[in-house]
Amino acid sequence: MPATVLPPGQSSAITTKSRIDIVSMKEKLLQDLGANAEEYWNLLKAFINVKLTKLEFDEQVPGVLGEANIHRHNEFIYAIIRNAHNAEPPTDVPPLKPRAKRERPDVAALLKQLEAAEDEAPLAPLSAAAADDSPDLAGNRPQRKRSQ
16 A cells, blocks of 8 residues: 655644545445345355354455455455554543452461361271272262172
8 A cells, every 4th residue: 555645734643543434335345246245245244253264265255256346355354454443442431440359268277277177076087898888979889799
């Protein structure tokens, strides 16, 4: 794209912040595509919604667009990106409130409570036989092998 020479006294900020009329660009592109307009639009929506990869999109779109309209498609996409990039943030939105920090548990106090509970009622170790006979999560006890 050739560089734009600005008249003396004109700021480049004015030029770069102006929006491109993408509605008229879309209408002209779809009008030029005629019967292929719906197929093109569906492909573009599928690509934007990540239902098509870039490779799939690049393979299918030129056949729908035709050589004469590829530049129009590129200009349309460029205009969308430029408008999004140059968009002014809304001024009437209140600033976000910082989230309250989560209160972290006092690990040392929890360990002391756990140790005190163990001192009061220590857990008895399970014997191997008792461990083998314990039910599973569904409450089923294991089948014992019968001796012959």
